[in-house]
Amino acid sequence: MVDTNIALVANKKQPNASPQCVINCVRELMAIRQGVKKLVIDDNGLVFDEYRRNLSLSGQPGVGDLFVKWVHDYQYNSQRCDRVKITPIPGDDFAEFPQDPQLANFDRSDRKWVAIARVHPQNPPILNAVDSDWKNFEFELNQHGIIVEFVCPDFQFK
Template sequence: MNKIILDTNVPAKAAVAPELCPAEELKMQKACMEYIGELTKNKDKKLVLDLDHEIWKEYHTNVYGNSNMGKIFFKWLYEYYATILPEDNIKLHKDSEGKYQEFPYDEDTQEFDESDKKFVALSNAHQEKPPIIEAADGKWLGYEESFAKYGIHIQFLDRDYAQKMYEQKILNKRAD
């Protein structure tokens, strides 16, 4: 599949100067940099975005635009957006409580991080259900199976690091 949804942490991690990146994140950051480099050169790869620009705004808030990778990403994003296909620029709907109607709420997914629900809702709303590209946020690991039953898939750029973060943040909290 050539369509993707890009979690903000991928371009955000890619845009961090390597000398400012913690040593344990260098492998993951390199994977993010390589992914952004490939994305910006691959004319066949299509980024799916939301029509209300929530993800776009998140990119602008969290991706360091003065770094080389940030500049490369934003230059590509502006050029890409001028040519985005209507079917890849999806309107997400919210109910009266501000919850995404396209998010697959059930007992296994309702506790998922509120700030990341837009990515899942976007994948679920798109006809092709493009995968969500994730840098290494471990909390996603605990929801892979729950989202997979809806045809929503997560691709980790550094699964080992994500597993480490999942164990530190999620499993250790449960043990306390």
């Protein structure tokens, strides 16, 4: 699963990301586009909608934009993309999100990825580059079987 910040870093839209961080994000997106890795999204289109709000569906000018174009073209191809059912509930929450008081302040816009990870049979990791919420709640998420893969180990979270 790819948090939107990966594609934004690949587009060089995150000024605090190092050149190596940009390279790492580009590699992750390319691995998905080339079929080395499979993308996991929701069948409600919430992930795709977030991508579209933050990236250009034309596929230009950056690698992140090329990625969202690829998602548009391949999201229904089961060999390239897994679509899982999650249950939205009012307030940007999901039935599949852990009911844990320690996660009460976790970013509501990122909860969809947690819900997707919890229902996918392989429990795929969530890729993150520079979003501090994933780092701030890493321990609590791990307690619920959620794995966050930090593709920019040199990034200094605040």
